[in-house]
Amino acid sequence: MQINLTVNGKARASEVEDRTLLVYYLREQLGLTGAHVACDTSSCGACTVHVDGVAVKSCTLLAAQADGCQVTTIEGLASGNDLHPLQQGFKECHGLQCGFCTPGMIMTAADLLNTNPHPSETEIRVALEGNICRCTGYHNIVKAIQWAAEHQAVPA
Amino acid sequence: MITYPFQYKRADSVADAVAMLGEGGKALSGGHSLIPSMKLRLNAPDTLVDVGRIAELKTITVDGNDLVIGAGATHGQIASSSVVKQHVPMFAEGAAHIGDPSVRNRGTIGGSLAHADPSADWPAMVLAADATIVVQGANGSRSIAASDFFTGLFSTALEDDELITAIRVSSQADAKMTYQKFAQPASRYALVGCAVVKSADGSVRVAFSGVSDTPFRDSAAESQLNGGASSANAASGQSIMSDHFATEEYRRHLANVYLKRALAAVA
Ligand SMILES: Cc1cc2nc3c(=O)[nH]c(=O)nc-3n(C[C@H](O)[C@H](O)[C@H](O)COP(=O)(O)OP(=O)(O)OC[C@H]3O[C@@H](n4cnc5c(N)ncnc54)[C@H](O)[C@@H]3O)c2cc1C
Numbered sequence: 323m324q325i326n327l328t329v330n331g332k333a334r335a336s337e338v339e340d341r342t343l344l345v346y347y348l349r350e351q352l353g354l355t356g357a358h359v360a361c362d363t364s365s366c367g368a369c370t371v372h373v374d375g376v377a378v379k380s381c382t383l384l385a386a387q388a389d390g391c392q393v394t395t396i397e398g399l400a401s402g403n404d405l406h407p408l409q410q411g412f413k414e415c416h417g418l419q420c421g422f423c424t425p426g427m428i429m430t431a432a433d434l435l436n437t438n439p440h441p442s443e444t445e446i447r448v449a450l451e452g453n454i455c456r457c458t459g460y461h462n463i464v465k466a467i468q469w470a471a472e473h474q475a476v477p478a
Numbered sequence: 479m480i481t482y483p484f485q486y487k488r489a490d491s492v493a494d495a496v497a498m499l500g501e502g503g504k505a506l507s508g509g510h511s512l513i514p515s516m517k518l519r520l521n522a523p524d525t526l527v528d529v530g531r532i533a534e535l536k537t538i539t540v541d542g543n544d545l546v547i548g549a550g551a552t553h554g555q556i557a558s559s560s561v562v563k564q565h566v567p568m569f570a571e572g573a574a575h576i577g578d579p580s581v582r583n584r585g586t587i588g589g590s591l592a593h594a595d596p597s598a599d600w601p602a603m604v605l606a607a608d609a610t611i612v613v614q615g616a617n618g619s620r621s622i623a624a625s626d627f628f629t630g631l632f633s634t635a636l637e638d639d640e641l642i643t644a645i646r647v648s649s650q651a652d653a654k655m656t657y658q659k660f661a662q663p664a665s666r667y668a669l670v671g672c673a674v675v676k677s678a679d680g681s682v683r684v685a686f687s688g689v690s691d692t693p694f695r696d697s698a699a700e701s702q703l704n705g706g707a708s709s710a711n712a713a714s715g716q717s718i719m720s721d722h723f724a725t726e727e728y729r730r731h732l733a734n735v736y737l738k739r740a741l742a743a744v745a
């Protein structure tokens with residue numbers, strides 16, 4: 323079937339199988355390999371992207387369900403050479419070890435900061451319930467998100 | 479993992495969806511139970527009917543004395559809804575603890591009820607709130623009491639060609655209510671979930687998820703409590719599930735602990 327959507331600001335018209343999952347469409351058809359497949363069973367959050375501004379597990383969504391939507395992946399967060407505050411925060415606070423979980427962590431955190439620009443530590447930890455870091459670097463991930471919350475340009 | 483092939487269709491209205499279900503399609507709402515089961519190849523529908531864009535299924539409104547939640551309302555939408563918090567606060571409280579934020583962004587109340595996972599949270603809540611499930615089929619609309627809806631493991635009173643359109647529940651702003659669960663640490667599903675509603679006149683309704691293969695109103699506990707007892711035995715006379723997460727004995731123990739906690743919360 324034909325889908326028309328916007329991915330990281332770019333309009334895309336693609337032919338997909340009805341059963342194509344969004345994550346495989348992004349990775350294999352568009353070459354956007356930032357969203358990772360780890361558990362493939364909806365549990366780890368490594369595949370998190372935004373669809374119409376909210377975080378979703380792209381291994382648990384059909385590409386067809388994103389037809390007509392705005393999709394943002396980790397590749398779409400930075401503006402040019404300027405890292406997004408979350409990306410900068412992960413760099414500053416050593417928020418990643420192997421980095422496999424990082425795109426999902428950042429996309430989940432970006433959704434959190436969109437709705438709650440100044441979350442408490444507890445709110446950050448609750449928001450990350452669906453994101454697993456196999457390197458178990460949670461403390462620094464939380465610090466990285468706190469760093470981003472302090473350094474983001476919050477719209478008035 | 480990839481599902482078996484199927485045909486994807488999108489319904490634009492309830493009427494459209496009902497017609498497509500009548501042709502043998504299976505409803506796809508948030509997809510957060512159906513797609514994982516299709517990826518595991520436990521489920522292989524030929525046709526999916528995406529009902530996720532039907533605007534009329536997504537509204538949360540007040541109709542007279544009733545709160546009416548569209549079947550397509552997401553857990554997240556319900557958790558943050560001010561009308562839900564005002565009229566049936568337990569629904570907002572319970573919805574906020576389903577899965578994780580991404581699951582709550584996609585998963586819907588209608589999908590959860592139709593799926594009837596024994597460990598899902600909504601069943602205990604709709605049972606204790608004495609809600610009604612409103613469904614639409616080729617022959618029109620009918621209302622099913624929550625207490626008649628769950629018929630067994632992953633089984634409901636829903637016909638194959640029927641769509642849940644709404645959950646209707648009378649406003650219980652003057653009642654005390656709570657949903658307490660012991661969340662399975664990995665998935666957050668209810669190992670045991672206990673919903674208690676205490677009406678203004680002091681009478682209580684008690685329901686459990688996670689305990690038996692069918693969610694149930696605990697009428698034995700209710701009659702002890704409504705007969706004046708201050709505590710009750712949970713789940714007496716019920717067959718209790720046993721699996722690699724929790725033995726029967728442990729589940730029964732947790733049911734008693736969570737009933738006690740829930741009763742304390744509405745005291
Ligand atoms: C990681 C993870 C954690 C989770 N944790 C929890 C948890 O803690 N507690 C909990 O309760 N649930 C949990 N869930 C399940 C989640 O709440 C699902 O979203 C929900 O069970 C199904 O809703 P859905 O909208 O995604 O339905 P779908 O997956 O789209 O559909 C499920 C079933 O319902 C049918 N259906 C859907 N909509 C309708 C309708 N309107 N009328 C008739 N039939 C319909 C479908 O045909 C299908 O059979 C979890 C899921 C995941 C992936």
Ligand code: FES
Pocket residue numbers: 358359360361362363364365366367368369370379380381382
């Ligand atoms: S790969 Fe999607 S949640 Fe783990």
Ligand code: FES
Pocket residue numbers: 417418419420421422423424454455456457458459
């Ligand atoms: S940094 Fe290795 S999985 Fe999180």
